[in-house]
Amino acid sequence: MNTGAEPGDDRDESSDPGLGAIMSERRRLINLAYRLLGSLADAEDVVQETYARWYAMSAREQQAIESPGAWLMTVAGRICLNLLGSARARRETYVGDWIPEPLPEPAEWITGRAGAGGTDPADRITLDESVTMAFLVVLDAMTPAERVAFVLHDVFRYPFGEVAEIVGRTPAACRQLASSARRRIRTAQLPAGPGPGAGQAGIVRRFRAAWEAKDIDALIGLLDPDATATADGGGLAVTHLYPIVGGERIARAYAEIARVSGHRTTFVECTVNGLPGLVAQQDGAVATVFAFEIAADRIRHIWAVRNPEKLRPWRLG
Incomplete structure (x- = not known):
């Protein structure tokens, strides 16, 4: 613009x-x-x-x-x-x-x-x-x-x-x-500090590996027992309409998502709003962006944005 x-x-x-x-x-x-x-x-x-x-x-x-x-x-x-x-x-x-x-x-x-x-620095x-x-x-x-x-x-x-x-x-x-x-x-009780840090990036990396392996036990170990996963499809992309509450429930739900998506989805580690996150890419396009809230070395919240209208600024080089 x-x-x-x-x-x-x-x-x-x-x-x-x-x-x-x-x-x-x-x-x-x-x-x-x-x-x-x-x-x-x-x-x-x-x-x-x-x-x-x-x-x-x-x-x-x-x-x-x-x-x-x-x-x-x-x-x-x-x-x-x-x-x-x-x-x-x-x-x-x-x-x-x-x-x-x-x-x-x-x-x-x-x-x-x-x-x-191309990006105008003013944007x-x-x-x-x-x-x-x-x-x-x-x-x-x-x-x-x-x-x-x-x-x-x-x-x-x-x-x-x-x-x-x-x-x-x-x-x-x-x-x-x-x-x-x-x-x-x-x-x-927001975690202090915006910096991505090796610790948080490492937790996201281990989450990605456990998710791709459909390792439910490993996922549970990375999630806070009271963790919440929220998704936003805006009616334009398939996703769960209500938050998933509980580390074990999230682990099982995400393992099922990995099973259903099969080899069609590639996960890429990236920065989301200044913190470590993940991008799910399908057929060369960004399909989902995942943001995480991490506290005490556990994932406390996952936000999955699938609404394509909200993914306009994204690309993967």
Whole structure:
């Protein structure tokens, strides 16, 4: 998606010295919108709409804005807040569980709605602890106001006075919203740190080997007894509609999946949202992306994304 020139706008950086500064905010906007919405496609739409509103203003109106970057972030935040409200209604008709869109390592991304190769650095999400799958799932359970207040203040370091302008509440109310969000995160007991680390990568590697061997006992040994496996097919791919709870149940279910898929599926170790994960490839295409939450050397949660609309950024070299 190219936002360097909006419809009806024939300016370029040589004729508009401020254009470069405006467009340099794109990556920051993408990073904000993805954390708020959990969808790269929706984040791209938000950024497109934000720039459309900027270029809908006259040159005089633009020049009157003291901080264009802050203006763009404010507009993007408000658009996201509105989308989060409507997303709850859309989820009621979503087939199965909804899982945030998984992100590959930046070097592997395919950007653009047509799936064209090559990556604009401005389209990349910074991979840190605020984009791990476990973190995004907790964010998704928050109210829209909680999520926006927390992400803007705790992740992007916006003062509560500025957060209040975006959320439409008082600074004191936004402080309470962020505090409530932090309590949710503490309750979820998320593993600390975003780094992939040899330990977690080794556990995922052993899980892959045990899965390919259909070794149920080995799988059980790698899974927390209370582990949960959640899948997202969105009604567009076959998968289990309800979470599988319990390490032994997951091990047996996954061993059956390996048996049914046979030699058609190839598993590849990769980075998913900054942490070790797996990709299932069928006939040369990415069919499923697996993200893991690992604590105390056991897999505590598996998220399997099969909805093809959420796998657009993926490719395997």
